[in-house]
Ligand SMILES: NC(=O)C1=CN([C@@H]2O[C@H](COP(=O)(O)OP(=O)(O)OC[C@H]3O[C@@H](n4cnc5c(N)ncnc54)[C@H](O)[C@@H]3O)[C@@H](O)[C@H]2O)C=CC1
């Protein structure tokens with residue numbers, strides 16, 4: 040992938056490039072990768088904002104396609120030097136069937152790997168997730184853990200199961216021979232809960248708060264800490280990994296990296312209040328207002344309702360047994376592996392990440408006050 044100093048010559052493909060993270064990766068590449076000649080954005084649904092990117096110096100090619108269709112992926116990968124694979128179904132609410140989650144997240148990833156092998160593309164960066172590790176079904180805390188911390192990673196939910204399987208495929212593919220005789224270099228990034236501009240769940244909480252008269256009710260103890268990372272820093276990590284993968288193939292190939300930055304360790308709800316508070320919402324209660332057993336009962340009720348209503352309507356509330364367990368289990372990361380291996384430092388400070396997220400929320404929804 041040696042690039043000459045004068046003429047940009049690299050072709051990148053970003054799958055899922057119109058998603059929450061994918062859009063930030065696409066924009067970050069255009070800002071921070073001077074060697075870029077062409078950027079292919081591959082997604083099931085193409086976003087209108089892609090049009091405005093087509094006027095810049097880098098050729099931006101929008102490709103409407105489906106990662107579950109091997110021939111579409113192969114066509115998109117053909118001639119690309121680097122693939123950043125962020126496409127996936129993110130669903131822990133029962134909106135999407137387990138079959139579809141598996142098909143897109145696992146089979147889709149396998150298709151991307153095979154396309155790289157078939158087309159001679161050597162560098163593959165995969166967006167994995169903290170969920171590959173945990174929290175596990177036993178609800179054991181993962182406190183300031185790193186990539187080597189022992190933890191019993193046992194999942195039952197289709198989303199973490201599919202992400203774990205996809206990550207394994209990507210790591211096992213490292214070192215495979217690609218067309219032309221060279222080897223494939225892969226690695227996986229594991230973001231914790233991503234936040235920032237475009238974060239749909241944050242918007243859902245904001246709307247819920249507005250509906251409840253500017254209030255949200257604490258459901259999770261403030262002592263349970265949840266790892267969060269700003270989308271701009273996650274995107275920056277992807278760009279850096281992609282850039283460094285050739286020079287540091289022996290070190291980085293087949294590796295996993297948690298995504299981290301300076302965002303504070305807080306409970307899921309207290310962290311959200313860093314943004315929702317300045318937008319006029321209030322979190323009621325210093326302790327959970329409902330006892331835990333009642334919340335568990337409510338989640339069971341939601342599960343039952345979801346099942347009963349399924350023939351008529353999709354009922355998929357934020358609260359279900361899985362999300363309650365997630366929010367109630369400490370999962371925080373403390374590592375410097377990305378800094379040691381490829382010189383990562385967060386591009387956005389906590390203050391900037393916070394300010395940008397608040398601005399986005401206020402711009403989208405106005406003020407609750
Ligand atoms: N949102 C989060 O907090 C976290 C997300 N991740 C991972 O980051 C990646 C991106 O997630 P988000 O941006 O949050 O989700 P998103 O849903 O906003 O973006 C996913 C994109 O993939 C596309 N896509 C879905 N199925 C496809 C298919 N069959 N073919 C082609 N494109 C398809 C969607 O259209 C969408 O644009 C996913 O792999 C997810 O597992 C990892 C950790 C945390």
Ligand SMILES: C[C@@H](CO)CCC[C@@H](C)[C@H]1CC[C@H]2[C@@H]3[C@H](O)CC4=CC(=O)CC[C@]4(C)[C@H]3CC[C@]12C
Nearest residue numbers: 129131168170231232258307308357362363365366
């Ligand atoms: C008890 C509720 C009342 O306020 C709060 C419920 C919060 C949940 C909706 C979220 C708690 C933890 C989140 C997940 C976590 O950040 C890790 C994730 C990683 C991913 O790869 C995808 C998203 C998610 C599963 C994220 C989804 C929302 C939560 C379950």
